Amino acid sequence: MRVAVISDVHANRVALDAVLADMPDVDGMVCAGDVVGYNPWPAECVAELRRREVPTVMGNHDRAVAAGSSFRFNSMAAAGVEYARERLDEEAMEWLSELPTERTEFGGRVKLVHGHPADPDRYTYPDEFAPELLEDEDVLVLGHTHVQGHRTFDGGIVMNPGSVGQPRDGDHRAAYAILDLDEMTVEERRVDYDVDAVVDAVEEAGLPERIGTRLYDGQ
Template structure:
């Protein structure tokens, strides 16, 4: 089975539609989401209209959690962003987001947005942080988002963890396939559909071939200018649009 793993869509309809078309063309039969469907971009409602009937499994991210905990970010700019995003959603969409679990298992894959404790959402950016996540769950294949950067952490039977680089594209320039070792555990981040932060503005997602036990990191070009224009049109900060064009974080982290 070929699963398309999406994360950090962040209300970017142009990126989402480009990714869905690419994944379908590559033969994906199911779509999963690792959270943060809203925020930063201008089309939260339209994105959820696409996603709600499509996804076979999804989890809640910190942006979804912030809808019901408005002070969650502790940053006034982000609190205003979430308030604006929530105002564009229907009651049914808000209820769907609020009902998403923090973590779930689908086809043996552990799905999460990020390690979560109380109102804190942790980043997984190094082997030490990955070790903490491996200790929480028994599954051999774990998937997370939140950092907006593709990443792979691998743990062997002796407990040694190493970080692998999924950023070098394959021969076609748009994909990179990794065969997973059945004796090792993996924590994999597909990168962000709607707001990449690795210096590449193309939308990022992951294909997981459950039969071959292999993953393919995919990058998809889309109309970034159109998405950026919508950010200004709905009254979100210009810095969000400029960061989107560069493939960077709007806050520099």
């Protein structure tokens, strides 16, 4: 069984479309949170994941939009939250608000969280991946850091597919991964997309310019 794993779309429809176009045939797809925030297509990205019925957990930006709070967010993140709240309809807001902070899929073999199993807001970078993070699942999927990576242990795999919509590992390309549950392997993938189009859309939406321009550097 092959599973597409995505995370941190952050309302970047251009990057999401590129990932979906690049994606090989898979048996399922999961998302480790933060569908919305920052970029100017929150409604379109929520609609796409809902249409595909992608099992998704709640990220911190998803929670902020659903709850109407951007506490401790910087100005760029807060602007993205406000923008999303103004553009999501009632059904989309309800979908966000009902996302769980943790879920298991594929017969309990894959666990999804956003930041850390014990704290959804805790950044857990690939160099911190350890077998102790695993419980009964074969694969633990994390997001939040926007840094792609995975480690394989005797007890299973800990992985972060990277960010679709706002990579922060120095590579501007959209990130995702293909998990093979039969072979217990992870293929990390990167996809070029039209960053210029996102920069232009950010400006047109009146969002902070840096939301777009930092995409050039993958930061």
